[in-house]
Amino acid sequence: MKLMEVCGTHTVNIARSGIKKLLPKEIELISGPGCPVCVTDQSDIDRAIEIVKIKDVIMTTFGDMMRVPGTKSSFMDAKRDGADIRIVYSCLDALNIACSNPAKRIVFMGVGFETTSPTIAATILEAKRQKIRNFFVLSNFKLIPPALVAIAKSDRVKVNGFVCPGHVSVIIGSAAYVEIAKRYKMPCVITGFDDIDIVKGIKRLVEQVKKGVSKVEIEYKRAVKKNGNAAARRILYSVFETADSDWRGLGRIKKSGLRFKKVYKDFDAEREFKVEIPKATSPKGCICGEVLQGIESPLDCKLFKKVCKPERPIGPCMVSSEGTCAAYYKYE
Amino acid sequence: MNKIITLSHGNGGRLMHELIETLRLKFSNKILNELSDAAELNIKEKKLTFSTDSYVVKPLFFPGGDIGKLAVFGTVNDISMRGGKPVFISLAFIIEEGFPIQQLEKIAHSIKQAAAKAKVLIVTGDIKVVEKGAADKIYINTAGIGAMDYSGSVGTKAKVDDVIIINGGIAEHGMAVLNAREKLGFTPSIRSDCRNLNFEVERCLKDSKNISVMRDPTRGGLATALNEIAHSSNVGIEIYEKDIPIKPSVKRLCDVLGFDPLYVANEGKFICFVNEKNAKKVKRAIGPQAAIIGRVTSVHKKEVYLKTKIGSTRILPMLETDQLPRIC
Amino acid sequence: MCLAIPAKVKKIEENMAVVDFGGVRKKISLGILSSVEEDDYVLVHAGFAIGKLEKTEAENTLKVLKELEEVAR
Known part of the structure; x- marks a missing residue:
């Protein structure tokens, strides 16, 4: 039985606590496209790298993105070459940098799923309220349900059920998975991040598979409600609207990303900075795409541990500490 | 004295000697006060431990410590890890020109307190001043000698x-x-x-x-x-x-x-x-x-x-x- | 994917709140979560409260943390 966890934090906690080794042999856990760093398309990173080369630009980013390789280089490389790239804990910190550097243009590298994107939307609303004009966001945000549908529909991926991401679900609610369970007959269990949450979630998922039912269950009731956080979604969709999006490894998925609404186009970094980006070529031999879909394991990759290592990652799954390859490298 | 470190504080001239003197008085002891190129140490024990480390921490001052305290205790601890009883410490600064002297004094004071607490003597030292941009504020190197005179x-x-x-x-x-x-x-x-x-x-x-x-x-x-x-x-x-x-x-x-x-x-x-x-x-x-x-x-x-x-x-x-x- | 940590809301100032993660506090934004009150438990992600936590569960977690602190002393 193949169960896919669609959240990098689950992937890491499963590896860190050694849950995988304690599971009955019949259950195989595979890791899906649950790490925003890993699924950010190479050309989106290339664009950001071109932008940091422009004079008087300060790039702000979550620490997660620093080592992610684009076609030629990463933020870490660009910083070494003198670019002003700053790690922030919150998008609001980036806005504060914009306030205190009025002569510079501040760009925030926007990545993440539904948990993160509302916080960026709220920051943009705040920038508008304060009439801050030197603050821009690169919108590389992704939405989880369309990716799950793509995997559920795929002929190549054989998954029996989804361990759904707890914190994305805090925002989108369990209702967001109903279509996946009903139409695509995929059992879905939303679970939290403690070892016990994860194990309980897997148990309920196995029960569904065994009974031959497919519904959405919540094993993280203390945080996740049916309707999620409606206020956050309202803010998110006041600034952004859905758009097709390229996922590293998975390709283009319809309506799986976010772009700026017209009213907020002044904050769109892609519009503000017209940069030429080199044509992205994915590294030879890298099977991150297959790994992200759960078709292959990192152990099947010829580059894994030989050329592709955390200190010099080739593919995105080795970059993020929650990437599948990094988790395998570290813990297996 | 100027309020910031200038290249003159490291050029071997009067300002440098004044600065060295200020620091020497802080760590004053018989061996250091000889002011020779090298300290003559009189160690009865045959077995010694010897260790060195450089300190480049940012920020220089942080809750619970600063670069000076770290520079003394870091080397004291390295010596201790091999079972040595730390006795003597050397102290070398690399300072970026423009560094505020008031901060240097604060660091020196903290070094003095740390040395007293660990019961070690600072017996030799050095200061280099480099051009603005050639270093980031201040770096410290310490080396230390320990005597193997514990019973275990x-x-x-x-x-x-x-x-x-x-x-x-x-x-x-x-x-x-x-x-x-x-x-x-x-x-x-x-x-x-x-x-x-x-x-x-x-x-x-x-x-x-x-x-x-x-x-x-x-x-x-x-x-x-x-x-x-x-x-x-x-x-x-x-x-x-x-x-x-x-x-x-x-x-x-x-x-x-x-x-x-x-x-x-x-x-x-x-x-x-x-x-x-x-x-x-x-x-x-x-x-x-x-x-x-x-x-x-x-x-x-x-x-x-x-x-x-x-x-x-x-x-x-x-x-x-x-x-x-x-x-x- | 998303690191979110439970915290207790200690003090609300307009759209911001000081929250306690269990020993460390930080000012965070309430910009995307409505009707938060002091003493509520929230999940914090990237400097924002993203959702409320049911009190009993969150209190249990923080109680265990407190006990841990006493044991650790």
Whole structure:
């Protein structure tokens, strides 16, 4: 039985606590496209790298993105070459940098799923309220349900059920998975991040598979409600609207990303900075795409541990500490 | 005297001599006061320990310490880890021109206090001033000499079935410095554990004549130090996650920023590998914060294994890349 | 994917709140979560409260943390 966890934090906690080794042999856990760093398309990173080369630009980013390789280089490389790239804990910190550097243009590298994107939307609303004009966001945000549908529909991926991401679900609610369970007959269990949450979630998922039912269950009731956080979604969709999006490894998925609404186009970094980006070529031999879909394991990759290592990652799954390859490298 | 460091403070002229004099008076002792090119040391003991380290911490001042305190205790602790009793310290500054003298005095004062606390003498020193931009504010190098005059000794290799003891909670220095440097705004600020270990080591050696190996898990954290020992001693190491001490506030800050505390730096902690029959005595000698966190095995040579809270095991590798605050 | 940590709301100032993660406090934004009150438990992600936690569960977690602190001393 193949169960896919669609959240990098689950992937890491499963590896860190050694849950995988304690599971009955019949259950195989595979890791899906649950790490925003890993699924950010190479050309989106290339664009950001071109932008940091422009004079008087300060790039702000979550620490997660620093080592992610684009076609030629990463933020870490660009910083070494003198670019002003700053790690922030919150998008609001980036806005504060914009306030205190009025002569510079501040760009925030926007990545993440539904948990993160509302916080960026709220920051943009705040920038508008304060009439801050030197603050821009690169919108590389992704939405989880369309990716799950793509995997559920795929002929190549054989998954029996989804361990759904707890914190994305805090925002989108369990209702967001109903279509996946009903139409695509995929059992879905939303679970939290403690070892016990994860194990309980897997148990309920196995029960569904065994009974031959497919519904959405919540094993993280203390945080996740049916309707999620409606206020956050309202803010998110006041600034952004859905758009097709390229996922590293998975390709283009319809309506799986976010772009700026017209009213907020002044904050769109892609519009503000017209940069030429080199044509992205994915590294030879890298099977991150297959790994992200759960078709292959990192152990099947010829580059894994030989050329592709955390200190010099080739593919995105080795970059993020929650990437599948990094988790395998570290813990297996 | 000018209020900032200029290149003249390092050019061998009057200003330099004035600066050296100011600092010398702070650390004044008979050997240093000779002001010769090298200190003549009179050490009765035959066996010595000798160690050096450079300090480039940013920010220079952080809750629980500063670069000066770190420079003294860092070297004192390295000497202590080999069972030496730290006696003499050298002190060299590389200062960027423009550095405020008031800050230098503050650092010097802290060095003086640290040296007094660890009971070591600063016997020789140097100052270089470099052009603006050629260094970042101030760097310090210290070297130290220790005398092997404790009754017990510390070896260099862990032995199979040794018990591993740590003297307190991990990850405090690294998280304190990060919170201060990145201005993350977590309050109350986490304090660095920066302190001297020589007296604790002295107590351990009184109680147990045969400590297999000691190490202070600084950069790279506990996990990296354990890996170093597993490698150099060609043994396996097994660690129990639930027994590793960490202050709840430090653990929570690690959780919020996505840091693994096992890889965060410490500056006042040491791990001590001892024969099982002496473990309790040594633990008692260190004090109530001490904890037994693991043991040495004959299997899994050169590897460290972590027994997780839920009873599974996983490999604990060395630090790969510096940890960065993350949201994922 | 998303690191979110439970915290207790200590003090609300307009759209911001000081929250306690269990020993460390930080000012965070309430910009995307409605009707938060002091003493509520929230999940914090990237400097924002993203959702409320049911009190009993969150209190249990923080109680255990407190006990841990006493044991650790």
